[in-house]
Amino acid sequence: MSSNAISQASIEQQWSLPYKGHVGMLCLIAAESAIFTIFVVAYIFYIGESLSGPTPREVLELPIFATVCLLSSSLTIHAAIGALRKLNNGGFRLWWFITLALGSIFLIETGREWHHLIYDRGLTISTNLFGTTYYSLVGLHAFHVSVGLIGLLVILLLALAGKVQQEHSKNVDTFALYWHFVDVVWIVVFTVVYIIGR
Amino acid sequence: MSSESIALTGVREPSSSFSDILYSWVTTVDHKRLGILYILYAILFLVIAGIEAIIMRIQLIVPHNHFVSPQTFNQMFTMHGTTMIFFVVMPVLFGFGNYLIPLMIGARDMAFPRLNAFSFWLTAFGGFLLYFSFVGGYGLYGIGTAPDVGWFAYAPLTSKTFSLGHSTDFWTLGLLVSGFGSIGTAVNFVATIVCLRCPGMTLNKMPLLAWLNLIMAGMVVFAISPLTAAQVMLSLDRFLGAHFFDTQAGGSAVLWMHFFWIFGHPEVYILVVPAFAFISEIVPVFSRKPIFGYPIMVAATVAIGFISFGVWAHHMFTIGMSSYGNTFFVITTMVIAVPTGIKIFNWLGTMWGGQLQFQTPMLFCVAFLFQFLIAGLTGIMLGAAPFNWQLNNSYFVVAHFHYVIVGGILFAIFGAFYYWFPKMSGRMYNERLGKLHFWLLVIGFHLTFDFMHIPGILGMPRRIYTYEPGRGWEIWNLIVTIGTFLQAVAILIFVVNLLYSVFKGRLAGNDPWDAWTLEWSTSSPPPEYNFARIPTVLSKRPLWDIKHPEDPDWDYE
Secondary structure, three states, X not given: OHHHHHHHHHHHHHOOOOOHHHHHHHHXXXXXXXXXXXXXXXXXXXXXXXXXXXXXXXXXXXXHHHXXXXXXXXXXXXXXXXXXXXXXXXXXXXXXXXXXXXXXXHHHHHHHHHHHHHHHOOOOOOOOHHHHHHHHHHHHHHHHHHHHXXXXXXXXXXXXXXXXXXXXXXXXHHHHHHHHHHHHXXXXXXXXXXXXXX | OOHHHHHHOOOOOOOOXXXXXXXXXXXXXXXXXXXXXXHHHHHXXXXXXXXXXXXXXXXXXXXXXXXXXXXXXHHHHHHHHHHHHHHHHXXXXXXXXXXXXXXXXXXXXXXXHHHHHHHHHHHHHHHHHHHHHHHHEOEOOOOOOOOOXXXXXXXXXXXXXXXXXOHHHHHHHHHHHHHHHHHHHHHHHHHHHHHOOOOXXXXXXXXXXXXXXXXXXXXXXXXXXXXXXXXXXXXXXXXXXXXXXXXXXXXXXXXXXXXXXXXXXXXXXXXXXXXXXXHHHHHHHHHOOOOOOHHHHHHHHXXXXXXXXXXXXXXXXXXXXXXXXXXXXXXXXXXXXXXHHHHHHHHHHHHOOOOOOOOHHHHHXXXXXXXXXXXXXXXXXXXXXXXXXXXXXXXXXHHHHHHHHHHHHHHHHHHHHHHHHHHHHOEOOOHHHHHHHHHHHHHHHHHHHHHHHHHHHOOOEOOOOOOOOOOOOHHHHHHHHHHHHHHHHHHHHHHHHHHHHHHHOOEOOOOOOOOOOHHHHOOOOOOOOOOOOOOOOOOOOHHHHHHOOOOOHHHOO
16 A cells, blocks of 8 residues: 555646636637637628628728737737736736727727718618628627727736736736637638628 | 634535525535536426426327417427427536536536536526516517427528517527526536546546536537527527528528537537436446446547537438538438447446346436437438438427437436435435336336337328327327326426435435445535545546555556
8 A cells, every 4th residue: 555655645746737717718719719600601601692782892991900900919918928927017017008909999990990881881780691791790709809808908907906916927818818819810800801701 | 624724714604594595505606506506497497398298298189189279389399399408408417517527526616616606597597588488578568478489490480570579589598698608617617627637537537427528518619609609690680680591681591500400419419428428427336347448438429529510411401402411411420320339339338247236327327228229220210311301390300309318318317316316415315216217207208209200200290289180190199198197207206206305315325336436435415625635546436446455446557
């Protein structure tokens, strides 16, 4: 039995498993990916199937500025966490604020695009199949951006109150996974809606 | 653990006042209590959906019956199907998973206890939302109408034109809400099993129940989400005038079918994989042998998990797919039978040469093996496209999937009930009532569902509220209805046994079955923290090692 006891002790020492926040967030991202997949499939399935106008080519313009803002926010959130790991709390707050600002600009740009489409072009969700699939897919993404912005804001407020320290970098990192996911989904949505669908 | 640290964790003196007990159950985040809540919730809905089934069978007992109106009949089969899948079988499986996984992997709770409670209450709220349609289906006039579009709710039945009022919206929102609950639970299962295993429990030493629930949770993540997406689209159609499934505006009714069944077929495996998990835990204990072919069992389940996402259109052979589409889905359907067959042989291999003990849990498992085999065989018949063209939407299909869900899954669940009841309640169930329950259910089940195949072959379509005499269907419908009543009596005996044994059963002790997994090393019922000291395991059967230090399993693994 003594060899048993020794091996037990060595097992307990070497035992390490993945961080549950990361695993949970990756599962959530997998589920979200499946939801987006269904919406993307519906979008592709209905390209060119609308019985009436307007068509994507008539009304859609490439949202280059918004895309650059959103994608670069992935870099800034990465920089923010890097700063937090190096105990640079000021740098963390600055980079985090820039991330929040870039995300907000993206959402405002989406809002402006929708305003233009609805009021100038007369395209709503019930106009035709293009409107149906466009507003639901881009809207689903914008909803995820909005949730992300709320999260970014909450963490920024906590950081300003001095509640986010180096030991929280894992938790903040878990949230950043979500934000990266929102950015990656935008690449897919952008390709499908503005390049393939147009 | 000192008394001071116990006081710091906020454990209160047990109180007997009703409001205190209610408060502690409603606010609980303990995985064991949530597991029991899931199970009780499922039993409540089992009784409700069972009553709906009996109403349908009374209506069909003789031709030209006027027991219920055609409208009510449509509502009954819709509510029966939806309730049984989403608010009986899913919750009861999540309940057992919740209760057992942390105990089996040597953890003190799930990875995210509050998410766990949130998921349960979402599921519960989804069920109540669905049933609220009985009073709120036309708005708040108090005149209700339950959903009547069938459990797979094909378009265009669900469009505003054909489904007035809000009954379909209650169906959509109820499933949407409970779907979020399911995804939350699945995330929790995966995180718990991946991150909280006790020292020494590598993936290949994990109990099969944990393995199979891990695979099930992975399937939930990828299968429930398409349903969620499709429900969102349906809501957009109904509330905002979108055109996803509106054929008048170029939309496609077939797209709904694809979206529904890309959820719907993996869902069947989501339900049956935890049932496999119960069988894989119970059969070895009552055969007094370790499970036969552990790695093959895991591999076969992983294979089922993957292939199940490629078979969905075998529900749609009659819509007129291309011959390539038909061929593809016939082949995948045949292929998925292979790993399923491997599992059956593994359970038989476990029983082969063992000292079989036919107590109630084992009886249910043996019945499962026979019945699930037949269910699989009729599944292969229906998976062949030409045969399917003949019998799709007939009572043969109804008999087939009830064979899977009742004869397979429900029997496994009852086996699990009896097997883990001593652990959950601390008391033994009444063996004589348990055996009576088993035999009545077996006889009732076979009367109902064996004979239900025949009117299907004779051409009786499903979902008809009555039928003409003289087609040769009368005698079969009569037998089927009689069987339903026997099953209802069996379930009643089960509930009586449950209630009686919780209060009056003899004390069970920690390990009434002389079993080998970690949950039996705790007291019955286990303390709130599960393990005073987190165990370290060296083999697949840690309790065997403790009971037999002279011949431990880890010498052979």
